[in-house]
Amino acid sequence: MNEFLQQLVSGIAVGCVYALVALGFVLIYKATDIVNFAHGEVMMVGAFLGLTFIEILKLPYWIGLLLAIACMTVFGMLLNRFLLRPLAGQGILAVIVVTLGLSILLRAFASVIWGPETFALQTPFYNRVVRVGEVVLSQEHVAIIVLTIVLVAALYAFFRYSRIGIAMQATSENQLAAYYVGIPVQKVHSLIWALGAATAGVAGIMLAPIAFVQVNMGYVGLKAFPAAVLGGFGSIPGAIVGGVIIGVVESMAVLYLPEGINNVAAYILLLLVLMVRPQGLFGIQSKRRV
Amino acid sequence: MYFPKRTSYRDDLRLFPDRFTLWQYLALFAGLLLLPLAADGYILSQATFVFIYGIVAVGMMLLVGYTGQISLGHAAFFAVGAYTAAVLQSRGMAFLPAFVAAGALSGVVGIIIGLPALRVKGVYLAMATLSFAFIVEEVIVRWSSVTRGNRGMTVNDPVIFGLKLSGPVHMYYLSCVVFWLVMLVVINVLRSRTGRALSALRDSDVAAESMGINLAKFKTTAFAISAVATGLAGALYAHKLSYISPEQFGIMVSVEFLMMIIIGGLGSLHGAVFGAMFFIVLPQIIVGIKNYLPTRIAELPVLESVSFGVLVILFVLFEPRGLNGYWVRLKTYVSLFPFYRRGMFKRNKIASSDLIKH
Numbered sequence: 001m002n003e004f005l006q007q008l009v010s011g012i013a014v015g016c017v018y019a020l021v022a023l024g025f026v027l028i029y030k031a032t033d034i035v036n037f038a039h040g041e042v043m044m045v046g047a048f049l050g051l052t053f054i055e056i057l058k059l060p061y062w063i064g065l066l067l068a069i070a071c072m073t074v075f076g077m078l079l080n081r082f083l084l085r086p087l088a089g090q091g092i093l094a095v096i097v098v099t100l101g102l103s104i105l106l107r108a109f110a111s112v113i114w115g116p117e118t119f120a121l122q123t124p125f126y127n128r129v130v131r132v133g134e135v136v137l138s139q140e141h142v143a144i145i146v147l148t149i150v151l152v153a154a155l156y157a158f159f160r161y162s163r164i165g166i167a168m169q170a171t172s173e174n175q176l177a178a179y180y181v182g183i184p185v186q187k188v189h190s191l192i193w194a195l196g197a198a199t200a201g202v203a204g205i206m207l208a209p210i211a212f213v214q215v216n217m218g219y220v221g222l223k224a225f226p227a228a229v230l231g232g233f234g235s236i237p238g239a240i241v242g243g244v245i246i247g248v249v250e251s252m253a254v255l256y257l258p259e260g261i262n263n264v265a266a267y268i269l270l271l272l273v274l275m276v277r278p279q280g281l282f283g284i285q286s287k288r289r290v
Numbered sequence: 291m292y293f294p295k296r297t298s299y300r301d302d303l304r305l306f307p308d309r310f311t312l313w314q315y316l317a318l319f320a321g322l323l324l325l326p327l328a329a330d331g332y333i334l335s336q337a338t339f340v341f342i343y344g345i346v347a348v349g350m351m352l353l354v355g356y357t358g359q360i361s362l363g364h365a366a367f368f369a370v371g372a373y374t375a376a377v378l379q380s381r382g383m384a385f386l387p388a389f390v391a392a393g394a395l396s397g398v399v400g401i402i403i404g405l406p407a408l409r410v411k412g413v414y415l416a417m418a419t420l421s422f423a424f425i426v427e428e429v430i431v432r433w434s435s436v437t438r439g440n441r442g443m444t445v446n447d448p449v450i451f452g453l454k455l456s457g458p459v460h461m462y463y464l465s466c467v468v469f470w471l472v473m474l475v476v477i478n479v480l481r482s483r484t485g486r487a488l489s490a491l492r493d494s495d496v497a498a499e500s501m502g503i504n505l506a507k508f509k510t511t512a513f514a515i516s517a518v519a520t521g522l523a524g525a526l527y528a529h530k531l532s533y534i535s536p537e538q539f540g541i542m543v544s545v546e547f548l549m550m551i552i553i554g555g556l557g558s559l560h561g562a563v564f565g566a567m568f569f570i571v572l573p574q575i576i577v578g579i580k581n582y583l584p585t586r587i588a589e590l591p592v593l594e595s596v597s598f599g600v601l602v603i604l605f606v607l608f609e610p611r612g613l614n615g616y617w618v619r620l621k622t623y624v625s626l627f628p629f630y631r632r633g634m635f636k637r638n639k640i641a642s643s644d645l646i647k648h
Contacts, residue, residue: 035413086607092412093360094606097552100545101606104599108592219541225417233414260432267421274406274418 005135007251013141014210015247016148017220020203022227022239023155024196030172030234031192034084034095038103039200040221042079045106046072046201047213048114051121061124065205069198076197077190084193085186103218111215121208144206151202152240155195159236168192226270232280241281245269303481322466326459334458335530340570341465342526345472347551347562349519352476354548355556356485357512358492359407363419364547366403366426367517369539370396371524373430373437376445376534385448385455392525393518399426400517407509411495423544430536442535445528455529465526472519477559479515488512520547549602555612564613572598 025039036042049071053064079102087098128139159165171178171188179185204217211217224239227246231238246266253262261268273280296302306312326334346368353359371392378388406418430437437443447456448464455464479485487508490498499505528534546569554565573594580593609615615635623630 083603090606093354093552093556094610096360096362096413096416097549098603098606101549101599101602104542104545104595105603108596108599111592222420222541226421229414229417260428264421264425264428267424270421271406271418274410274414278410278414 002135004255006137007255008248009137009141009145011248011251012244013144013247014207014251015244016144017203017207017210017243018223018227018246019240019243020148020151020199020206021221022224022231022243023152023236024199024203025224026228026231026234026236026239027172027192027199028196029228030236031168032080032084032189034087035092035099036196037096037099038106038218039196039224040218041103041106041110042072042076042197043200043204043207043221044110044213044215044218045075045204046197047121047204047208047217048110049201050205050208051114051119051213055119055121061122065202068201068205072197072201073194076193076195079197080190080193085189107215107218114215116215118212118214121205121213123209140209144210147202147206151199155199164188164191223266226266226273229270230273230280232282235280235282238280238282305477305481319470323463326462331458334462336570336574338458338462338465338526338530340567341462341469342523342530343550343566343569344563345465345469345523345526346520346547347554347566348473348476348559349516349523350547350551351554351556351559351562352479352488352519353512353516354551355558355561356480356492357488357509359404359509359512360412360416360548361403361419361513361516362416362541362544362548363403363421363423363426364516364520365539365541365543366423367396367400367520368524368527368543368547369426369430369536370399371521372445372528372534372539373443373524374521375525376443376528377436379446379448380443385450389448389522389525393522396521396524397514397518400513400521401510403517404510404513407513408506420541420544423541427536427539427541430539437536440536442533445532445534447532448529461526461530465530468522468526472522473559476515476519480559484508484511546598549598551612552602553605553612555614555617556610558614560617561612561614564617568613572601 021039021043024042025036028034028036028039046068049068050064053059053067054061057064059067083098083102087095123140123143130137130139130142159169167178167183168188168191170181170183171185171192175185178188200221204213207217207220211220223246224243227243228239229242230245231240231242246269249269250262250265253265257265301307306315322337325337329337346364349367350361350364353361374392374395375388378391379385383391403419403422407415410418431439433439434441447454449455455461480488487498487503488511490501490503491505491508495505531538550565550569551562552565553568554563555561576593576597605612611618619635622634
């Protein structure tokens, strides 16, 4: 039972990371119609920035985190301006290929700048535990869960109450109509990229103590697809719930299923969802007019 | 936009548009057969890889370029073909039946991987095929009683009717023959009713369906043919390298296959071959350029992947018709000389926005 609960919490924690990556991914998809296959690599860049500030420049953890987020915002905007905006109006294949190309480039640059080694990122929660009754939980995991909840709540408030948040929702809903009511759509797209990159960066920094910082950590980002599809592509609450479910399923697979299945559990789940319920848990099936 | 004019339906069905083209291809084929007399082992090996990747590219082109189904799972077919050939031959089967079995089994896997295509398309299909590729890779790693898992397996030289095919010359001829056979099959599929059905369902699945095209049947056919081609290429690849292990069939391989045909130019078999050639030649070019670069840059190990990534992005943004676009322009320039005009191949923004829409 104890083992089960620990595994469950660690699954939820990893799931929260997936959820944050998926959140940025879905935000960008909804607003700009770009399916970013490089979102895992964006997350990797965030983790490396965190590493630079915290481990190499020896800044305090929280300041390093904030600086990394700030850099990621700029990074997201630059990506949008110079790579993705020229893609507007292109078909889905062009988008897939360009973002896959971007993922190759980001991996290559990261291995040039930071090197191909694996790095460890020290956090204030390192090697500490939380006791809840009989159960011993790693503080690392609990911190991830709490941070994700805070972040999601903040994002919810942002989208619900701030002017620019509502403008973002409007742009995602209908770009043309948003133009007509005077929303600066291109600026909103930039901001959405900034937000998406920043959440990915936070996810990367949170993942660092669990999975180490390295060039290939972006493959974790591929798990954001199953999360997004499971939640219903284009649904933000869906992405979060989907991410957590994927994390939990994976950790349960470690416990109860033969070795190796945990590596592909997310993808098996994705295929099942596509076969049984392609619109996902929260998605609305949209009918296309011919 | 310039299109060559066709005056009768028969022009569409012809294997070669005119006698001259037929002679061109025959000359090319003869040249390829004679190449081993002139070239050394290294060049022959590279040419063999061009054929192997050419088979993959032609198979991919049928699926992605002509049918509009995006696949990020072709590494799985490649792996299934390679492992089937290797495993069957290590258990005493002769080369030819093992080779056929490799194609057949990856065809079956292709049909299974194609199943999601019946329900989803676009980016969902890309993800579904990607997921399948991950699962196949994991199966190969874990099923070590057959595949020897991460230790990899060695592959024996193929033996056809008692003749042992070893060394670059033999492999060159083998892959050359397989390449032309696959090419012939794919060309014939494309110019037949099936091929037109495939293009129709790429351009608009709703319109195609309402004209009586059985979407499920044709999508499955496309996946199957594409997978068979890729599986055969995988078997050749296994023999060429004579050692295979799961990490040779990782997810990046699928991505490279896709990029290969994008750089070559979607919707043309010439493009597929150009893409394969480019994929093999690019590393050589980079080695050549390295001498002229400052040592700090030249020593970077990632030069190859960076240039590949950059090129693919540039092609998508500025020349979506890929290398084949340049080829067609060159050909038109020569055949119309001196009447070629600059604007002849100007992109029509709407029509060329992409071959594949949402």
